[in-house]
Amino acid sequence: MDKHDIEEGAVFAPRFGADGLITCVTIAAGSGEILMLAHMNAQALQVSLETGVAHYWSRSRGQLWRKGDTSGQVQTIVEMRTDCDQDALLLMVKVGGDGHACHTGRHSCFYRKVGADGKSLEMLPEAAQHSHG
Amino acid sequence: MDKHDIEEGAVFAPRFGADGLITCVTIAAGSGEILMLAHMNAQALQVSLETGVAHYWSRSRGQLWRKGDTSGQVQTIVEMRTDCDQDALLLMVKVGGDGHACHTGRHSCFYRKVGADGKSLEMLPEAAQHSHG
Numbered sequence: 001m002d003k004h005d006i007e008e009g010a011v012f013a014p015r016f017g018a019d020g021l022i023t024c025v026t027i028a029a030g031s032g033e034i035l036m037l038a039h040m041n042a043q044a045l046q047v048s049l050e051t052g053v054a055h056y057w058s059r060s061r062g063q064l065w066r067k068g069d070t071s072g073q074v075q076t077i078v079e080m081r082t083d084c085d086q087d088a089l090l091l092m093v094k095v096g097g098d099g100h101a102c103h104t105g106r107h108s109c110f111y112r113k114v115g116a117d118g119k120s121l122e123m124l125p126e127a128a129q130h131s132h133g
Numbered sequence: 134m135d136k137h138d139i140e141e142g143a144v145f146a147p148r149f150g151a152d153g154l155i156t157c158v159t160i161a162a163g164s165g166e167i168l169m170l171a172h173m174n175a176q177a178l179q180v181s182l183e184t185g186v187a188h189y190w191s192r193s194r195g196q197l198w199r200k201g202d203t204s205g206q207v208q209t210i211v212e213m214r215t216d217c218d219q220d221a222l223l224l225m226v227k228v229g230g231d232g233h234a235c236h237t238g239r240h241s242c243f244y245r246k247v248g249a250d251g252k253s254l255e256m257l258p259e260a261a262q263h264s265h266g
Contacts, residue, residue, distance in 0.1 A: 007237055012247050012254050023170060025158050032165045032265030037156060037221040049251035082254065083242035084235055088170040090243045092265060102217055104140055109216035110223045114145050118182035121145050121215065132165030132225060 007084050015087040016042060021057060022089055026101065029078040029092040033130050035101035036109045038067075040089065052077050054091055072097035140217050148220040149175060154190055155222055159234065162211040162225040166263050168234035169242040171200075173222065185210050187224055205230030 001013055016022050021039040028035055038056040040048065044064055047055045054075035058065040068074035075093035082089055095101055102109040108129050112121040134146055149155050154172040161168055171189040173181065177197055180188045187208035191198040201207035208226035215222055228234055235242040241262050245254040 010254050010256075012252055023156055025167060025170060027167065027265060030265055032167075034158060034160065034165075034167075034223055037158060037216060046251075049247070080247040081243040081257075082245055082247060083170060084237050084239075084244070088242075090167055104217050106217075109221075110214040111217070112215055114182070114213040114215060118179075119145050121143050123143075124214075132160060132163055 006086055012082065013086055014045060014082065014089070015085065017087070021059070022087060024054075024056065024089040024091055026054065026075065026091045026093055028101075029094055031130065032132075033108055034110055035093070035095070035107070045089075048077060048091075049080075054093055067101075068096060071100075071103075073100055075101070139219055145215065146219055147178060147215065147222070148218065150220070154192070155220060157187075157189065157222040157224055159187065159208065159224045159226055161234075162227055164263065165265075166241055167243055168226070168228070168240070178222075181210060181224075182213075187226055200234075201229060204233075204236075206233055208234070 006013065014022050020041050024038050024040055026035045026038065027033060039059060041057040044055040044057045054067045054077055056065045056067060074096040077091055077093055079092040080089060100107050111124055111129050113124055115122055139146065147155050153174050157171050157173055159168045159171065160166060172192060174190040177188040177190045187200045187210055189198045189200060207229040210224055210226055212225040213222060233240050244257055244262050246257055248255055
């Protein structure tokens with residue numbers, strides 16, 4: 001598949017990295033809030049497409065991971081997009097349970113901003129986590 | 134730095150992968166539209182923090198890349214966030230020039246959605262690219 005087909009074509013040909021993984025950005029359908037960044041291997045992508053529920057590959061545990069399996073915060077996929085060179089995925093999801101995507105109990109994993117000094121982190125109030133800067 | 138400090142602490146300690154890179158999700162400040170996914174090495178991050186303008190590491194070209202250098206679509210960083218385990222960055226930017234982030238001339242790199250068959254891609258109309266599903 002040449003560059004033009006990859007970028008402009010109608011064939012979904014996800015490009016997994018040397019580690020067999022593709023990066024996924026997961027956002028809340030509707031609000032567009034960025035929830036988390038995770039990875040899929042080919043199996044996780046296939047199962048996600050078949051079931052309509054987000055499955056990832058856990059790099060730390062080295063296993064297929066149905067998000068929300070233990071917490072109840074299952075992510076139902078509303079829409080999946082890919083980017084120009086098809087080496088990234090965008091998942092728009094509805095989150096079950098209490099709606100939190102982060103294992104720390106927060107809505108989003110991106111709950112801290114980098115300070116002006118470039119060295120410190122500032123905890124964002126819950127409301128600010130939902131804003132887009 | 135232990136897990137609690139990484140997740141709850143006030144010290145920015147970005148975790149680069151074995152390839153020396155950290156993944157960045159870049160969104161439009163204000164609208165929250167997902168523009169692109171890219172990578173930074175330590176130098177790209179440092180220069181981005183020092184200049185307030187997004188610099189990435191081009192994996193294809195193997196070089197530091199000041200986004201918009203040739204196109205004029207420079208990305209001014211409004212806010213930078215990191216995630217729970219500090220292995221991903223979120224950049225909220227204002228895009229210069231014609232406001233396009235994708236090298237194909239589109240506003241966002243995520244201009245196609247995966248079809249219901251899981252094998253085809255559908256081009257999204259420009260307006261739909263800005264919606265969050």
